[in-house]
Amino acid sequence: MSKLDNYTFDKHPLFEEEFNKIIRKHQCPSLEEDFERLKIALVQKLEEFNHFPVSLCNRISGLSSDVKFPAFIVKNFRCKKINKGSRSGFRITFLFSREDNLFYFVEIYNKNKKPVEDKERINKLF
Template identity: 50%
Template sequence: MTEYKGYTFEYHHKFKKEFQKTFTRHQCPTIKSDFKLLYDILIQHLLESNKFESHVCMRIAGLENYVNVPAFIIKKFRCEGINKGVNSGFRITFLFDKEESKFIFVEIFHKNKKKIPDKNRINELFVKEIEISDELYEHEEAYLNSYK
């Protein structure tokens, strides 16, 4: 389990595969620092306003009733290595459990390959025992905490 600034970050096992595949294909060498910045931005919004602003991420509607934590999609993700700013086209879905201060990243995709997030994947997290990974890449927690 990756802990950073009092929050826990976990990853759906398919997210880890998509992460490697997406950023290898799009040649984003800055992905570790880009994701660290994403974590910092999400945490900053929680600390300042106790919620995620709509310009940062949008809540995903239409999930089953048994999904007991909110799901969000990030549509403006900056990948510095491809020089398109926040218009990189990447989409990231995640859940946030406020009580446990835990983020669970569920899906990452490019808008040209797919238009909407996989709501079934989110729903399945609450029905089945789905493998959740502790770290996104090797030594992630050490990397994140090295810049305190």
């Protein structure tokens, strides 16, 4: 768990595994640095607009009614070492609790290997 100003960032154990696997396989060599930049961008955009702009992430629909926090997916994730800009193909899903200022990262994957996010994983959290 890490903190950035008044925000807390935590990761699902499976997110940690997927994150480390991507680093080990050199799919995105700068992933740790890129992920830190993403966290800063999320906080900046949230404070600037009081919500996440569509250019940064989209809200995930079709979740169970038990899911208490909004879930989002980052589709324009930039990997610095891959020269594709925001079209790196990586997707990151997270939950955000406005009450606790908590970002909880649930899943990271490459869209070429897996077409959609794991909604069941999000549903099981609740």
